[in-house]
Amino acid sequence: MRLARMWRALAPLVAREVADDVFTRRTLARVLGLQYAFGGVLALLFAVVALPGTTRPGVVACAAVAVAAGAGMGLVSLLRLSSRALTALSHACIVSAQVLVAVVHTLAEGLGGPMLLFLLWTVPYAGITSARARWLHLAVTCTALVVASCSVPGAPGVKAVGIAIFAATVVITSVLTARMTTRLRRSATQDPLTGLPNRRLLHAAVRAALDRRAARGGTVAVLLIDLDRFKHVNDTFGHESGDALLQQVVPRVLAVLGPEDVLARLGGDEFAVVCEDPRGTLDPARVAARFSRVWAEPVLVGGRALHVSGSVGVALADRGATPRTLLRDADAAMYESKRRGPGGFEVFSADLAARTQRLLLVEQGLQQAVRRGELEVHYQPVVALAGGRGGEGAGRVVGAEALLRWRSAELGAVGPDEFVPVAEDAGLVAALGDWVLQRALSDLAGWRERGLVGEGFRVAVNVSAHQLTPALPERVAHLLDRHALSGADIGLELTETAVVRGGTAPQVLRRLHALGVSLLLDDFGTGYASLSQLQDLPFDVVKVDRAFVAGMSRSPRDHALVLAVLSLADALGASVVAEGVEEAHQAEQLRAAGCAAAQGWYFARAVPAAELPAAVLAAGARLGSGASAAS
Numbered sequence: 001m002r003l004a005r006m007w008r009a010l011a012p013l014v015a016r017e018v019a020d021d022v023f024t025r026r027t028l029a030r031v032l033g034l035q036y037a038f039g040g041v042l043a044l045l046f047a048v049v050a051l052p053g054t055t056r057p058g059v060v061a062c063a064a065v066a067v068a069a070g071a072g073m074g075l076v077s078l079l080r081l082s083s084r085a086l087t088a089l090s091h092a093c094i095v096s097a098q099v100l101v102a103v104v105h106t107l108a109e110g111l112g113g114p115m116l117l118f119l120l121w122t123v124p125y126a127g128i129t130s131a132r133a134r135w136l137h138l139a140v141t142c143t144a145l146v147v148a149s150c151s152v153p154g155a156p157g158v159k160a161v162g163i164a165i166f167a168a169t170v171v172i173t174s175v176l177t178a179r180m181t182t183r184l185r186r187s188a189t190q191d192p193l194t195g196l197p198n199r200r201l202l203h204a205a206v207r208a209a210l211d212r213r214a215a216r217g218g219t220v221a222v223l224l225i226d227l228d229r230f231k232h233v234n235d236t237f238g239h240e241s242g243d244a245l246l247q248q249v250v251p252r253v254l255a256v257l258g259p260e261d262v263l264a265r266l267g268g269d270e271f272a273v274v275c276e277d278p279r280g281t282l283d284p285a286r287v288a289a290r291f292s293r294v295w296a297e298p299v300l301v302g303g304r305a306l307h308v309s310g311s312v313g314v315a316l317a318d319r320g321a322t323p324r325t326l327l328r329d330a331d332a333a334m335y336e337s338k339r340r341g342p343g344g345f346e347v348f349s350a351d352l353a354a355r356t357q358r359l360l361l362v363e364q365g366l367q368q369a370v371r372r373g374e375l376e377v378h379y380q381p382v383v384a385l386a387g388g389r390g391g392e393g394a395g396r397v398v399g400a401e402a403l404l405r406w407r408s409a410e411l412g413a414v415g416p417d418e419f420v421p422v423a424e425d426a427g428l429v430a431a432l433g434d435w436v437l438q439r440a441l442s443d444l445a446g447w448r449e450r451g452l453v454g455e456g457f458r459v460a461v462n463v464s465a466h467q468l469t470p471a472l473p474e475r476v477a478h479l480l481d482r483h484a485l486s487g488a489d490i491g492l493e494l495t496e497t498a499v500v501r502g503g504t505a506p507q508v509l510r511r512l513h514a515l516g517v518s519l520l521l522d523d524f525g526t527g528y529a530s531l532s533q534l535q536d537l538p539f540d541v542v543k544v545d546r547a548f549v550a551g552m553s554r555s556p557r558d559h560a561l562v563l564a565v566l567s568l569a570d571a572l573g574a575s576v577v578a579e580g581v582e583e584a585h586q587a588e589q590l591r592a593a594g595c596a597a598a599q600g601w602y603f604a605r606a607v608p609a610a611e612l613p614a615a616v617l618a619a620g621a622r623l624g625s626g627a628s629a630a631s
Contacts, residue, residue: 002254003195006262010197013204014185025086028128029077032093037070039097039118043104051108058107062100069096087129094137097122102144109152123170127178134178142167191265193243194250202264205274206323213317218278220317223288224330225253225310228342230269233306242269244301249294249308256290272327284314288345295343309343311335316348332356362422365408370435376405377439378606379459381619382577382599385591397616398597399458401493402440403606404432430466437461438479441490443609445483452613460491460520465498465505473511480515487516491541495522499537506537513538520577524565542569546580546600552589559589566594587622 043063047056073093077086101119123141127134145167149159189201197205209220227249234242246269253271254263262274275287291312298305313334315326329348336355337346346352369375379400406414423429440459447453463472480487492512499505499521513519520541544565551558562578569576578590581600590598603619 002251002257005259006197006254009260010201010205010262013208014189014201025083025090025129026077028125029086029090029093030074032090032122032125033070033073033075033077035070035122036073036093036097037067039122040064040066040068040070043118055108059104062104062107066097066100069093090129091126091133091137094122094126095140098137098141098144102148105145105148106151119166119170124174124177127174128181131178134174138171138174141170194246194265196250196271197262197264199264199266202262202266202272202274202327203323205262205264206326209274209276210317210321210323212276212278216278217280218276219280219282220321220326221275221282221284221287222315222317222326222330223273223275223284224266224313224315224327224334225271225273225291226313226334226338227269228309228311228338230308237302237304241301241304241306245299245306245308248299248301252294253291256293272330282316284316284347285345288312288314288347291345292343311338311342312345313337314345314347329353359422361411362408362414362419363426363428365411365414366406366419366423366426366428366432369406369408370431372409374406374408375432375435376407376608377436377443378403378405378608379443379612379615380599380606381604381612381615382460382597383603383619383622384597385587385595397619398456399460399491400612401460401599401606402436402462404436404462405606424464424466427466429464433462433464433467434475437463437476441479441483441485443612444489445485446609447612448485453616458489458491458518460493460518462493462522463498465495468494468498468505468508470504470508472508473515476512476517477515488518491518491520493520493522493543496524509537513540523579540574542574542576544576544578544595549578549580549586549590549600550582553585562590562595563593570594 040063043066044060047059047063051059070093073089076089081089097118119141123137126137142163145163149163152159189198190196191198206220206222212218213220227245230242230245233245246265250263250265250271253273257263257273258275260276264272264274266272275282291310295307295309298307300306311334313330313332313336315329315333317326332352333346333348336352337344340346365374379402381397382399382401384396384398404416404420406419408414420429423432440461444453444457444459447457448455476487476490476492480490494509509519518540519538520543521539522543523545524542542565544562548558548561552562553559566576575596578586578595578598579600581587581590581598581602583602586600587598587602603622604615607615
């Protein structure tokens with residue numbers, strides 16, 4: 001019911017804004033002109049062949065008028081006229097045809113019956129423009145037909161039957177043409193799955209709302225809704241379940257909207273709402289809060305109760321707003337809402353616009369960064385702590401972690417915390433990760449060749465979940481062979497999030513481990529991994545997050561957690577590397593606790609490849625060992 005009311009309210013907009021997309025006014029005028037001229041030519045032939053000499057001149061004159069009018073209509077359709085002017089000319093063409101046919105019918109004293117067929121070529125087209133025009137022309141046609149038939153001799157019964165047959169034919173063809181046009185317009189403006197307006201009609205609705213705002217004031221807002229984890233529903237239960245979910249969500253959304261609001265489906269699981277408030281008191285937060293009622297109850301699909309939520313972005317119209325800018329801003333706000341968590345909303349603002357612009361520049365810059373030579377790999381030394389479990393060569397630099405750095409020509413230095421999430425969203429992280437892996441192995445081979453590091457020196461490279469595919473082991477093996485390195489020379493660091501995604505990850509990790517590659521579980525304790533995953537997956541090293549290391553001296557819980565990780569790793573045959581060591585007392589606490597290795601600013605910052613030998617010496621000096629690279 002609510003959907004039907006919305007479509008009735010949109011009907012004038014459909015007729016006004018979308019009619020030309022279905023059957024353009026220019027095409028209609030051209031077709032009418034051609035049919036008018038062709039009908040006039042046929043009328044001339046009919047007059048010459050079938051009419052007696054007494055009635056022929058008048059019919060010929062009318063036919064000549066039809067030919068001239070049709071030719072003129074065709075020429076006019078070639079001019080650059082407005083849709084309104086072309087519509088008026090089309091109506092004038094149809095009216096003149098009605099009059100001429102009635103005159104010919106009278107002049108030919110009933111013998112002009114075949115001329116009535118000409119009306120079947122013209123009158124039905126009136127229904128393309130509007131329902132009112134259709135019934136108006138039908139009324140004029142039937143009136144002219146009755147008057148002309150009554151003025152010619154013949155039996156009343158015969159004339160009545162002829163009028164009824166012809167009038168019924170004109171009505172039926174007109175209604176059919178109008179119905180077909182309506183269906184074409186509806187298919188051009190309606191989403192077939194949900195029955196909602198589509199993107200094209202949404203743009204027209206926003207434009208109309210902005211026009212009303214310019215004329216009478218008030219507020220116009222566009223809300224963009226994106227269902228959270230909808231892809232998971234499609235992937236798990238199939239697209240039929242996803243479609244059923246959408247069909248059940250739509251009535252819920254309609255139920256919380258105002259009577260004048262317009263809901264449209266943009267595609268997939270994205271919806272848009274156009275809200276108007278002539279008083280200018282529209283509260284975006286209150287409007288967006290209505291949707292909490294939509295997500296409150298689960299949706300039953302195929303006997304399953306599916307919990308659904310949506311992220312909402314809101315954009316308020318300001319001076320100079322257009323449908324395109326409003327949808328763009330609402331989309332930016334929606335993605336910011338989705339980034340903060342499911343089921344929330346965000347209102348577009350100048351700050352958000354700046355962040356969105358920044359993200360776009362970061363994404364565009366990343367796509368060119370490798371080609372421009374803006375990327376660089378820095379290395380942070382990893383130091384073996386004295387007395388650490390498995391800490392052979394204690395007090396020496398035993399390796400380094402490869403860290404990607406980017407200095408953009410336009411943006412300056414961009415930190416990993418900013419560009420890595422952008423790379424993941426843009427699908428660039430796999431390519432960047434592969435580039436880092438190649439560069440790290442190349443640098444390690446170069447250090448080895450120049451005698452700057454020993455055989456035991458290992459480089460750890462971060463691997464994203466997007467890289468963890470069945471092709472990764474082959475890629476690693478190929479690069480190791482190219483640089484004459486072994487699997488023991490590198491380590492691959494994975495976060496807990498990458499591990500718990502499941503899929504083929506366990507098989508890929510086991511194949512990498514079979515190559516001799518060390519596997520490091522990064523940021524342990526901050527993600528979603530369970531302790532059982534340390535047992536099920538072949539990790540050699542557990543890395544303790546810097547947050548726990550920083551809290552060891554002031555938080556008994558953090559200190560206890562680090563000790564628990566050390567004990568657990570020892571029981572499972574894995575070693576521990578502590579990250580973020582920035583002070584001497586932290587290094588001493590870790591050494592005393594039996595931590596195998598550590599890295600952080602206390603020992604050395606991450607440096608370019610050319611500066612690594614000096615950083616190795618500096619880190620060793622911190623431990624008072626006169627260190628060099630492990631051999």
